[in-house]
Amino acid sequence: MQPHQPDEIEDARIERMYINCKCSIERVKTGLDAYFSLKTRYPEMMMNRDPLGPDVVSTMEHMEMLTMPRLKRPLPGAHLHRPRPRPRMGLLDKLRKNRLHEPRLDAI
Known part of the structure; x- marks a missing residue:
């Protein structure tokens, strides 16, 4: 497990990513890694998103x-x-x- 990724990821998030990535597991892995990397590196971008x-x-x-x-x-x-x-x-x-x-x- 990467240090920037949480211990558990919600099943609903993985399912949405799987559907959005057109059922490609490799694209889901890349997308989740990019999302959590961005969230760790730039938390102000992910907060207060109204x-x-x-x-x-x-x-x-x-x-x-x-x-x-x-x-x-x-x-x-x-x-x-x-x-x-x-x-x-x-x-x-x-x-x-x-x-x-x-x-x-x-x-x-």
């Missing part, structure tokens, strides 16, 4: 995440992050807005 916290909500309002499928066997799926596009006013919307605010000549 998915509804203001920092996470603010980030999700301004960012989009897209997970691409696995392209080839040795490569993992890609995660793309980009800022959310701001709503742009199209030319027709600008014309409509200007026409609503202009005085009508036929009403005089």
Whole structure:
């Protein structure tokens, strides 16, 4: 047993990892080792993880995440992050807005 790994790991966690790793025991071993290594080395990353916290909500309002499928066997799926596009006013919307605010000549 590695010193950074706990003595007992919950069965539910192993089962979730097994399903997420597409029933590959080697990938489960690697994933669990990486998870517990990260948790030991950087505990502040694993503490106070509130998915509804203001920092996470603010980030999700301004960012989009897209997970691409696995392209080839040795490569993992890609995660793309980009800022959310701001709503742009199209030319027709600008014309409509200007026409609503202009005085009508036929009403005089």
